[in-house]
Amino acid sequence: MKEIACEKVLMAKMAEADGETVELSKEDLNLHLISCEKCRAEITQLHDIDTILQRSSRAETSVDLWLAVSRHLEQPVRRITWQPFAVAVVLLIAFKLFEMVPEEDPGIVIRAAPLVIFGALMLLLKENPFKINSELVLEK
Amino acid sequence: MDDQAAIERCKKGQNEAFRYIVERYQRQAVSHATAILGNREDALDAAQEGFIDAFRALKSFDEARPFYPWFYVLLRNRCYKMAARRRETESVDETVIVASNSAIGDEEMLALEEALLSLDREDREIVTLKYFDGLSYDELAERLEIPKGTVMSRLFHARRKLQATLER
Numbered sequence: 308m309k310e311i312a313c314e315k316v317l318m319a320k321m322a323e324a325d326g327e328t329v330e331l332s333k334e335d336l337n338l339h340l341i342s343c344e345k346c347r348a349e350i351t352q353l354h355d356i357d358t359i360l361q362r363s364s365r366a367e368t369s370v371d372l373w374l375a376v377s378r379h380l381e382q383p384v385r386r387i388t389w390q391p392f393a394v395a396v397v398l399l400i401a402f403k404l405f406e407m408v409p410e411e412d413p414g415i416v417i418r419a420a421p422l423v424i425f426g427a428l429m430l431l432l433k434e435n436p437f438k439i440n441s442e443l444v445l446e447k
Numbered sequence: 448m449d450d451q452a453a454i455e456r457c458k459k460g461q462n463e464a465f466r467y468i469v470e471r472y473q474r475q476a477v478s479h480a481t482a483i484l485g486n487r488e489d490a491l492d493a494a495q496e497g498f499i500d501a502f503r504a505l506k507s508f509d510e511a512r513p514f515y516p517w518f519y520v521l522l523r524n525r526c527y528k529m530a531a532r533r534r535e536t537e538s539v540d541e542t543v544i545v546a547s548n549s550a551i552g553d554e555e556m557l558a559l560e561e562a563l564l565s566l567d568r569e570d571r572e573i574v575t576l577k578y579f580d581g582l583s584y585d586e587l588a589e590r591l592e593i594p595k596g597t598v599m600s601r602l603f604h605a606r607r608k609l610q611a612t613l614e615r
Contacts, residue, residue, distance in 0.1 A: 318603040325577075327584050327599070356610045362550040363559060365478050365579035366542055370491065372473045373466050376498045380462045 312339070313346050320350050324357060387432060395428045450514045457505050469498050472515055476522055478544075482575040483526040485564050487543050493529050497522035516590060523572070523591075530568055544575065562612040570605035577602060 316339045319329040323336070340347055402420050429436050448467050456464035476497060480490035500521045501508075508517055542560040547553065563571050576582050576590065587602075588595045 314603075318599055321603055321606065322584070322599050325584070325602075352610050352614075353606055356606050356613065359551070359555065359559060359613075360574065360578040360609075362548075363556070363578065364546045364548055365482070365575065366544055366546040367474045367478045368487075370473050370477050370494075371470075372477075372491070372495050372498060373469045375495050376469050376502070377462070377466070379499045380465065380502055 313343060313349075316340070316343075316346055317349055317353065321353055321357070324354065391428055391431050395424050398424050451510050454505060454508065454510055454514065457502065462502075465498075465502055468501075468514065472518065473498075475515070476518070479519065479575075480522060480526050481543050482563075482579075483523060483568050483572050484530055485543075485568070485571070489529055490526075490543075493525045494522065497525045500525065519590060520592070527568070544571075558613055559609075562609045565612050566605055566608055570601060570608065573598065573601050574605045574609070 315331065316336055319331045319336055320340075322329050323333075329336075340350065399421060402417075402424075405417070425436075448464070450468065450471070453464045453467040457468075473494060476494040477487070477490050480493040480497070481487055484490050484493060497518065501518050504521065508514070542556055544563050545551075545556050545560045547556055551559070563574065566574065573587060573591065576587055582590060584595050584598045584602075587593075587598045591598070593601075
């Protein structure tokens with residue numbers, strides 16, 4: 308319980324030092340600090356870090372990105388439209404309806420139609436359905 | 448030319464006008480990306496891709512607003528995407544985040560750089576934006592798209608971690 312209160316006080320003191328307004332009153336904060344040696348020690352250390360960071364600045368070096376960026380500006384952006392998907396859906400529905408006719412034996416070529424349609428769609432979209440997406444990460 | 452004029456010209460198809468934007472913000476973009484990614488090579492790639500993303504999204508940009516905060520959202524998206532695929536710099540022999548200046552000694556600068564690199568990317572990002580760019584809590588909340596309370600607690604915990612690392 309005391310640990311949570313200490314953290315709140317420290318957080319508020321640091322925010323106050325950053326020039327922000329905090330919910331806890333100055334009196335409450337000071338009262339806590341007077342009675343809590345651990346917080347007094349930690350706030351001093353945190354102020355030290357604050358001082359070091361305030362004296363520091365961001366490293367910046369000269370770069371020239373224009374040439375690399377400009378090469379990409381001319382290239383058209385490939386947009387995925389809805390039409391190929393619509394055609395694939397219509398073909399798959401037609402296949403399913405055909406499959407429902409009881410007396411017809413479609414044969415191996417017709418049976419493979421959904422795979423062919425899927426393959427054609429991927430080819431058209433220039434997508435590899437077996438590619439592992441390395442950008443997917445688990446949420447923390 | 449200013450940002451608004453350059454963006455208007457880009458929207459009219461004059462790609463060359465985007466050069467003004469790239470040249471104006473590239474240093475800032477690379478250093479912000481370096482603070483997130485922890486190394487300059489990836490930061491250069493992320494900044495380059497960020498500018499390309501920005502150019503392609505210019506149609507949705509409201510010219511009444513400042514360019515850089517809008518661009519920063521695209522840049523950090525690029526950085527975090529890239530971060531998921533790449534590893535961080537493991538050793539520090541030169542500083543890429545902290546600049547050398549007369550107010551801070553070389554030893555202190557290297558120690559701070561190492562401590563910053565030991566933080567999570569999100570903690571490092573908020574600390575550098577707060578101290579190096581001087582953003583307020585409200586500005587940090589807007590820039591990072593998080594509530595102000597989260598800014599306060601993230602900054603506090605980041606400073607605590609920095610302090611623990613520097614003490615070692």
